[in-house]
Amino acid sequence: RKEVEQDPGPFNVPEGATVAFNCTYSNSASQSFFWYRQDCRKEPKLLMSVYSSGNEDGRFTAQLNRASQYISLLIRDSKLSDSATYLCVVNPSNSGYALNFGKGTSLLVTP
């Protein structure tokens, strides 16, 4: 079983739509969680950290369910510029050793 699993998509949605991505992780001891965004042929960029209580940043909302080992990202009022690949990322230990990356979910927002 892979450490971090995501639906690869692609998700094709019209502008203004709400879209949700899900991610599951296998290590129940995982300490911290993130969503990264990666544009085509570019480096991954941190979108937001995910906190136990859930957190929101503008149109983006992240949720964590430790019991189900499940992370979600909700994007409201999608923009064309949201088109990218979204990576679910998990730190399995409270250290700087390594992060476990999902393979990403592709989003295409269309006019």
Add this chain to the structure above:
Amino acid sequence: DAGITQSPRHKVTETGTPVTLRCHQTENHRYMYWYRQDPGHGLRLIHYSYGVKDTDKGEVSDGYSVSRSKTEDFLLTLESATSSQTSVYFCAISQQGNNYEQYFGPGTRLTVT
């Protein structure tokens, strides 16, 4: 944006030649990482460093070596490049605060012919 640069940004080399990629940071972060990204595999850790002269292997370290003689520089060497090492290589940095979230350099696109 975090101050991370990678050089070269693009390189084409022949099988069997040595190649060194450089990652340079201006953030004074303790941890540095080298990843490769290939279609169907996502990001895979090659090596990482937790301080000057302190390095360790990641999940795909065979055929690669690293060195970190200064906080700001982390070098990745392919001793004898093979076609299977054709990939995009990303360097990343992190610090203990903020749960070790990582910041990535712009990447190096390496082609081994």
